[in-house]
Amino acid sequence: MTFQDIITELRIFWGKENCIMGEGFDIEVGAGTMSPLTFFGVLGEKPYRIAYIQPSRRPQDGRYGDNPNRLYKHHQFQVILKPPPDDIVKIYINSLGKIGIKEEEHDIRFVEDNWESPTLGAWGVGWEIWCDGMEITQFTYFQQAGGIDLSPISVEITYGLERIALFLQKKDSIFEILWNDDIKYKDLRLKEEKEMCIYSFEEADIEKLRTIFDFYENEAEKILFKNLVIPSYEFCLKLSHIFNILDARGAFGVTERTQYITRIRSITNRCASLYLKEKNGKEPAD
Amino acid sequence: MGKNLLIEVGLEEIPARFLNDIIEDFKNNFKNFLDKENILYKNIEHYATPRRLVIFVTDISPYQQNRVVKTKGPKRAIAFSTNGEPTSALLGFMEKNGGKLEELKFEKVGKDEYVFIEKNVEGKMSKEIIEKGFNDVLFSIPIKKPMRWDNITFIRPIRWILALIDDEVLKIKIGNVESKNRTHPFLKSGKDFIKVSDANSYFDIMISEGIIISIEKREEKIIEELNSFVKELGVEIDIDEDLLDELTNLTESPKVFSLPLPSQGKNLPNEILLEILKRGARVFPGLKNDEIVYVFGVQNGINRKSEIVKEGFFNIIKAKIDDAIFFYNKDKEINLKDRIDSLKKIVFEKNLGTYYDKTLRIIKLLSKIYSDIKISEEERIVLDRAALLSYTDLTTLTVQEYPELHGIIGKILSSISKEERVVGDIIGEFIYPRKRSDKLPNNYLSKILGIADRVDTLVGSFISNLEPSSKEDPVGLRRISFTLLELLISFENRLSLKNLIEYSINTYPDDLKKDFNVDNLINFIKGRFKLIFEENGVQYDIINCVLNLSDIIPYYSYKNAKYIKKIYDESNFIEFVKAYKRIFNIVKDYKKVSEIREDFFIKDEEKNLYEEYLSIKDYIEKNKILDFSIFFNKSTDLVNKINKFFDNVLVMDKDENIKNNRLNLIKNILILMKTFGSFDEIIKS
Numbered sequence: 001m002t003f004q005d006i007i008t009e010l011r012i013f014w015g016k017e018n019c020i021m022g023e024g025f026d027i028e029v030g031a032g033t034m035s036p037l038t039f040f041g042v043l044g045e046k047p048y049r050i051a052y053i054q055p056s057r058r059p060q061d062g063r064y065g066d067n068p069n070r071l072y073k074h075h076q077f078q079v080i081l082k083p084p085p086d087d088i089v090k091i092y093i094n095s096l097g098k099i100g101i102k103e104e105e106h107d108i109r110f111v112e113d114n115w116e117s118p119t120l121g122a123w124g125v126g127w128e129i130w131c132d133g134m135e136i137t138q139f140t141y142f143q144q145a146g147g148i149d150l151s152p153i154s155v156e157i158t159y160g161l162e163r164i165a166l167f168l169q170k171k172d173s174i175f176e177i178l179w180n181d182d183i184k185y186k187d188l189r190l191k192e193e194k195e196m197c198i199y200s201f202e203e204a205d206i207e208k209l210r211t212i213f214d215f216y217e218n219e220a221e222k223i224l225f226k227n228l229v230i231p232s233y234e235f236c237l238k239l240s241h242i243f244n245i246l247d248a249r250g251a252f253g254v255t256e257r258t259q260y261i262t263r264i265r266s267i268t269n270r271c272a273s274l275y276l277k278e279k280n281g282k283e284p285a286d
Numbered sequence: 287m288g289k290n291l292l293i294e295v296g297l298e299e300i301p302a303r304f305l306n307d308i309i310e311d312f313k314n315n316f317k318n319f320l321d322k323e324n325i326l327y328k329n330i331e332h333y334a335t336p337r338r339l340v341i342f343v344t345d346i347s348p349y350q351q352n353r354v355v356k357t358k359g360p361k362r363a364i365a366f367s368t369n370g371e372p373t374s375a376l377l378g379f380m381e382k383n384g385g386k387l388e389e390l391k392f393e394k395v396g397k398d399e400y401v402f403i404e405k406n407v408e409g410k411m412s413k414e415i416i417e418k419g420f421n422d423v424l425f426s427i428p429i430k431k432p433m434r435w436d437n438i439t440f441i442r443p444i445r446w447i448l449a450l451i452d453d454e455v456l457k458i459k460i461g462n463v464e465s466k467n468r469t470h471p472f473l474k475s476g477k478d479f480i481k482v483s484d485a486n487s488y489f490d491i492m493i494s495e496g497i498i499i500s501i502e503k504r505e506e507k508i509i510e511e512l513n514s515f516v517k518e519l520g521v522e523i524d525i526d527e528d529l530l531d532e533l534t535n536l537t538e539s540p541k542v543f544s545l546p547l548p549s550q551g552k553n554l555p556n557e558i559l560l561e562i563l564k565r566g567a568r569v570f571p572g573l574k575n576d577e578i579v580y581v582f583g584v585q586n587g588i589n590r591k592s593e594i595v596k597e598g599f600f601n602i603i604k605a606k607i608d609d610a611i612f613f614y615n616k617d618k619e620i621n622l623k624d625r626i627d628s629l630k631k632i633v634f635e636k637n638l639g640t641y642y643d644k645t646l647r648i649i650k651l652l653s654k655i656y657s658d659i660k661i662s663e664e665e666r667i668v669l670d671r672a673a674l675l676s677y678t679d680l681t682t683l684t685v686q687e688y689p690e691l692h693g694i695i696g697k698i699l700s701s702i703s704k705e706e707r708v709v710g711d712i713i714g715e716f717i718y719p720r721k722r723s724d725k726l727p728n729n730y731l732s733k734i735l736g737i738a739d740r741v742d743t744l745v746g747s748f749i750s751n752l753e754p755s756s757k758e759d760p761v762g763l764r765r766i767s768f769t770l771l772e773l774l775i776s777f778e779n780r781l782s783l784k785n786l787i788e789y790s791i792n793t794y795p796d797d798l799k800k801d802f803n804v805d806n807l808i809n810f811i812k813g814r815f816k817l818i819f820e821e822n823g824v825q826y827d828i829i830n831c832v833l834n835l836s837d838i839i840p841y842y843s844y845k846n847a848k849y850i851k852k853i854y855d856e857s858n859f860i861e862f863v864k865a866y867k868r869i870f871n872i873v874k875d876y877k878k879v880s881e882i883r884e885d886f887f888i889k890d891e892e893k894n895l896y897e898e899y900l901s902i903k904d905y906i907e908k909n910k911i912l913d914f915s916i917f918f919n920k921s922t923d924l925v926n927k928i929n930k931f932f933d934n935v936l937v938m939d940k941d942e943n944i945k946n947n948r949l950n951l952i953k954n955i956l957i958l959m960k961t962f963g964s965f966d967e968i969i970k971s
Contacts, residue, residue: 067612069605084435086445086462089298093473107585107595108473109536110336112301114431125433125442127299132598133567133583141433141443153435167598172605253631 001100003165003179007053009098010077010159014051017091019079022052027234028241031056031117032078032158036233039120039268041080042145042154043276048082053161057241059200059248065186065193068173069166072196073189077159084141084155092139092157096131100168107132115140119240119264121147121272124156134167136160146272147265206251213242213260220267224274233271239264288328288345289452291416292485295339295424296446296470302336302535304430304441306501309334311427316341319423324351325412333499335538337473340499342485346451350409357383359401362392376401413451420449420458436461446470450485471495472539472587496539496588505534508584511542512570519544521572521580526564527723533568537586543596544572545581548604553611557694558684565690566606569599613683617695621703625678632680635761637750637798641677644742647793649673651738654789659734659779669731672712675700676735679713693717719769726776733773737781738790740770745790748807749798767814774840775818780912783808784837808837815840824851830967835960839912846914846962853918854970862921865928866956866965872937873953874966878946882954886947891934895927899955906958914962921959928955 001009015021025035032038032054041048054076062072085091093103101108110127115138117123126140138158142150162185165177175186220235243260246252252260300308313332320327320343328345359365365376372380372387380387385403392399425440432439438461447465449456458465468479469488472495480495482488489499498504508530512523533540551559556578563571563581572580581603585595629642638644652673656666679685679696697714701707708729715727716735727733747753747761754763774781787807791799812833819829828850832843853859887893902917902924911917937952939945959965 063612067609069609084443086443089445089473103473104590105594106598107587107590109586110299111536112299112303125431132595133569133602134598141435143434149434151437153433166605167601170597170601172601172608250628250631257631 001165001168002181003161003177003185005180006099006161006164006168007075007077010095011051013095013098014079017049017081019049019051019081022050024052024054025237027237028057029054029237030058030240030244032076033117033122033156034120034237034240035078036230038078038080038156039122039145039233039272040230040275042082042142042150042156043148043272044279045152046082048080048154051077051079054078057196057244059196059244062193062197062200062248064197065175065190068175071162071174072193072200075161077161079157079159080154081157082154083152088155092129092137096136099164101131101136101164110139111135113138118261119236119243119268120145121265121269124153126156131167134163136164136167146275147269148272148276200245200248204245204249206246206249209242209246210251213239213246216242217263217267224267224270227274227278229271229275229278232267236264236268236271239267289348290485291327291341291343291346291412291456292448292450292482292488293341293420293456293458294446294448294469294488295444296448297337297339297440297444298442299336300334300339300441300535301431302532305334305336305535306531308427308429308441309339309501312339312424313341315423315426316343319419320346323412323415323419324353324409325415326351334501334535335497335499335504336535337470337538338497338499342488346412348412348451350412350415352409353407355405355407356391357385357403357405358395359383359390359403362399362401365401379403413454413456417457420456421460424460446479448482448488450482450488452486453484472497498539501534504537504540505530508534508540508542512582515542515544515572515580515582519572519580521574523582524560524564524571524573526570529564529568529570533584536568537584539586539588540584541588541590541592543583543585543592543599545569545583545596545600545603547571547578547581548600548607550604550607550611551578554607554614555698557698558610558614558688558691559607561688561691561694562606562610563603565688566610567599567603569603610684610687613687617682617684617699618702622675622678622696622699622705623703625681626674628681629677632677635746635750635752638746641680644746645674645677647742647790648676648735648738650793651742651790652734654792655734655738655781655786658781658785661734665731668706668708669712669735671705672709672716672731673735673738675705675709676713676716676739719772721765726772730777733777737770737773737786740766740773741786741790742793744770744807744811745787745802746794748810749791749794749802753806753810763810764814767811768818771811771815771818771840775844777841779841780839780910781841782837782839783811812838815843818844819847822848824848827967827969828854831963831965834964834967842912842914849915849918850963850968858922858925859918860970861925861929862918863965863968863970865925866959868928868932869952869956869959870966873949873956876949876953879953879957880946880950882950883943883947886944888944889935891927891931892948892951895924895931895955896951898924898927899951899958903958906961912961917962924955928952 011021022037029035035054037050037052041050055073056076057073059072061070063070081088097103109130111130113128114125115123122142122145124140124142128135129137129139136159140156142154142156144150162174162177166174169177171177175190177185179185179188216235216238220232224232243264309332313330317330326347327343331342333340359379360375365373367373383403391402391404393402429441432441435443444460444463446468447458447460447463448467448469449458449465450467455467456465467482469482470479471477480491482491492499498507512525516523559578560571563569569581569583571578572582583599585592629645630640632641634641634644649670652669679692679699682695684695685692693714697710700710700713711729712732712735715729716732716739718724718727727736743766744763747763752761784804787804791802815833816829824847828847831850832847882896887896902920905920906917937945937948
C-alpha cells in the first residue's frame with residue numbers, strides 16, 4: 001500500500017465515522033494537536049469529530065536526511081472524537097484493518113504513554129500503540145487544553161504515516177517509501193529535509209529570530225485585546241516554531257527556556273478562555 | 287457446595303506499572319467490604335490482565351449474617367414515673383423504635399442505667415448488598431495517574447462488567463456500563479463478546495480464548511518458554527526483572543518468540559545494545575560467550591502465528607540499532623571535557639540549578655571530604671577529574687534517548703576522549719547501586735564520588751523542602767539515603783554524617799540554606815540505617831546504642847553494632863554496661879563539666895580511677911580509636927576501677943569542690959565511653 005493510499009483509506013474510514021474532513025493547517029506546527037482544528041475543537045461541550053493530515057515540523061528531529069528513521073518534517077493523520085465513543089478501541093483497530101494491518105495477524109499492543117504540551121497548557125493520558133514492536137499511533141484521552149479542564153473529554157488518535165508506510169512496505173528507510181507507484185518519498189522530500197536542516201542548524205539567524213519572537217508575541221497580545229482569538233493563536237504557532245528552531249540550536253539557558261514556554265502558554269491559554277467565553281457567553285470555570 | 291461470586295471489570299489497557307497495586311487494592315477493598323457487611327465466604331481469589339480486574343469469591347453466603355441491633359433510649363429514671371408507670375419519654379421512644387414494654391432491656395452506661403430496645407435484624411441478600419456497595423469498593427482504589435471520562439475518574443475507561451453469583455446476574459452500573467453475563471474476548475478476535483452463563487465456567491472460557499488471567503501464571507509461562515530456548519539454542523538469557531514485570535502486565539496472552547540479532551548490532555558496544563533491546567524494543571537479550579546473538583520477545587496472542595510478528599520486531603530492532611549507531615557516532619565526535627559547558631542547560635532540580643552547578647558543588651564537597659579520608663595526591667587528581675566529567679554524558683544524544691545509559695556512555699566516551707582509564711571506571715560505576723539488586727562499585731574512589739553525589743542530592747532536596755512524606759518520595763530520597771549508608775559502611779573510613787552534611791551545605795548559596803536543619807536530615811538517614819540493621823538481625827537496643835548519638839560515623843556504627851551483637855551475652859560486656867549505667871544514672875544530666883583537679887582527690891579509688899581513665903584516654907586519642915572492640919578489650923581495668931570507686935567513694939561529698947571534682951571525673955569517663963555508643967540503651971544486665 002502506497003503512502004498516498006494509506007491516507008486515502010484513512011480518510012474514507014474516518015469519513016464514514018462522521019468525521020469532518022479537515023485540511024492540514026498552513027502554519028508550521030510541531031504536531032496535529034496544535035492545529036486550531038484540534039486546539040479549539042476540543043473546547044466546549046458540543047460534540048465534534050474531525051480528521052485531517054497535518055505535516056508536522058520538529059527541527060530537533062532533523063538529521064539532514066541521513067538517518068533512515070528521523071525527519072525534520074513528518075505527516076500525521078489526526079483524528080479527534082468528542083466525546084469518545086465507548087467502542088473507540090475497536091473502531092481504531094478496525095481502521096488498521098483498512099490499511100492492511102489485520103488485527104488477527106499482528107501483535108497490537110497498548111503501551112502507556114502520557115502526553116503533555118506545556119506551550120498549549122494541555123495534557124492527556126493514553127498509549128502509544130505498537131504493531132509488532134513498531135510504534136504506529138499515539139492514542140490520547142485529552143484531559144485539559146489551554147489550561148481548561150475538558151468536559152466532555154476528547155480522544156485524539158494520531159497515526160504516524162511514515163512509520164506505518166515503513167512497516168507496511170517493509171522498507172529500511174523512510175526515504176525508500178513509495179509515495180505512489182512511481183515516486184519515492186525521497187524524490188519528493190529528501191532535498192527539503194537536507195536544506196531545512198542546514199537552515200535550522202547552521203544558517204538561521206538566532207538573534208534575528210529572538211527579535212521576531214518578541215515582535216510576534218507583541219502582535220499576538222495586541223490583537224487579543226481586540227478579541228481576535230484565531231489570529232492571535234496563529235501568532236502563537238509562529239512563536240512555537242521559532243522556539244523549536246532556537247531550542248534545536250541549543251540557544252536557551254535552562255531558566256530562559258522555561259520563560260519562553262511560559263510566554264507562549266500565557267497567550268494560548270488566554271486564547272482558549274476567550275474562545276470559550278465568546279462561544280458560551282460566559283467565563284469558563286477555571 | 288455454596289455459591290460462587292465472579293466480578294470481572296473490563297477496561298481499556300491499564301498501564302503495566304500500576305496493575306499489581308490496583309488488583310491488590312481491589313481485592314483488599316472487596317474483602318474488607320464483605321467482612322464489614324457480615325457476608326461469609328470461604329476464599330477470595332483475584333486475577334488481573336491489562337484489560338481485566340477479576341474477583342472470584344467461593345462459597346459466598348447468600349445472605350448477610352443476622353445481627354442484633356440495640357437502640358439506646360432514655361435513662362431508666364426518666365423512663366418511669368415514681369409509681370413505675372412508663373413516662374411519655376419512654377412511650378415516645380417505644381413508638382418510634384417499635385418496642386414492647388415487656389421486651390425492654392436495661393443496661394448501665396457510665397453511672398446511669400438506660401432503657402434499650404434490642405431487635406434481631408435479618409441479614410439482607412448478599413447480592414443486594416454487593417450491588418449497592420460495589421462502586422464504592424471499586425472507586426476507593428487509590429489511582430496514581432487517573433483519567434476522567436463521562437464524569438468518572440479511574441485509571442482507564444471501564445467498558446464492561448461481568449458480575450455473577452453462580453448463574454444469576456448482579457445489577458451493577460458504572461456510568462453507561464451495565465453489568466451482564468458477558469465477557470469480552472482477546473482484543474484480536476472477531477467476536478464482540480462471549481456469554482458466561484455461570485460464574486464457574488468463566489475460567490474455562492478464558493483458557494479456551496488463550497487468556498491467562500493470573501499474573502503469576504503469565505510470568506511463569508514467559509520464564510518457562512525462555513528457559514526452553516536456553517536449552518534449545520544454548521544461550522544465556524538476560525531475564526531482566528523490570529522487563530519481565532512489564533511484559534507480564536502488558537500482555538494477557540503471552541507467547542515467547544526468538545529472533546537472531548540483526549547484524550548491525552555488532553557496531554555497538556554491548557552495554558548500549560543491551561539497553562536498546564531491553565528498554566527500547568522490550569526484548570530479552572540472549573548471549574553466547576558474552577556476545578548478544580539472539581533476542582526474545584513476548585507477543586500478545588498465544589494462538590497467533592509468530593512469523594509476521596517476528597518480522598516486524600526484527601525490522602524495528604534493526605531500526606532502533608541504526609538509530610543508536612547514528613547517535614553513538616555523533617556522540618563520539620565531542621570529547622567529554624568539551625561537554626562541560628552544555629551541562630548548564632540541563633536542570634538537576636529547579637531550585638538547585640543545573641548539572642553544571644551540581645558538578646561544581648560536588649568538586650567543592652570532595653575537597654572537604656579529602657581531609658577526612660586516606661587519599662593520595664594522584665588519587666585526588668583522578669577523582670576530581672572523574673567528578674568534573676561525571677555528568678557530561680547527559681549531554682549525549684544516546685543518553686537523551688536512553689537515560690538508563692548515563693554512566694555507561696560516560697565510561698565509553700571517556701576512553702574515546704583519551705581520559706585515564708580509571709577516570710572512566712569511576713564515571714561508569716559511581717551511580718551504582720541504583721536499585722536494590724545492583725552491586726556496589728568496585729573502586730573505592732567511585733564510592734567516594736558516589737557518597738559526595740548522594741550527600742549533595744540529599745542536602746539539596748532537604749533545602750528545597752522535597753523531603754519525603756509518608757506517601758510520596760518524588761526524588762527517591764529513601765533509596766538515596768539507603769545507598770549512601772551502604773557505600774559508607776562498605777570500606778573503612780571516618781566520614782561522619784554531620785561533617786558530610788555540613789561540608790555539603792557550605793557549597794550551597796546562602797539564601798537557600800538559611801532554614802536548613804542538619805538534625806532533620808541526620809534523623810532521616812538514621813531511619814534508613816535502622817532498616818539496614820534490622821535486615822542484618824541486629825536487635826533494637828543495640829541499634830539504639832550505636833545510633834542514639836548526636837553524630838555518627840556509619841562505618842563504625844555498623845562495625846560496632848556487629849561486635850556488640852557478638853559479645854552481647856558475655857559477662858565482660860554485661861559488666862561493662864553495668865559500670866556505664868552506674869555512671870550514667872548519676873551524671874546524665876550533669877552539665878558543668880570542668881577540669882579535673884588531682885589535688886581534690888582524697889581516696890585511693892578515685893585516684894586509681896583517674897589514672898586508669900587518663901591512660902586509656904591517652905591511648906584512644908593517640909591512636910584515634912573508633913573501633914569499640916579495641917576499647918572494650920582495654921576496658922577491663924577501667925570497669926573494675928569504676929566499680930571500686932562506687933563501692934568505696936561517696937560521690938556526694940559535703941565539700942562542694944570534692945563533690946564536683948568527682949562528678950567531673952565520672953562525667954569525663956562517660957563522655958569517653960559514649961564515643962562508642964549509648965550503652966544505657968542496652969537492655970541486658
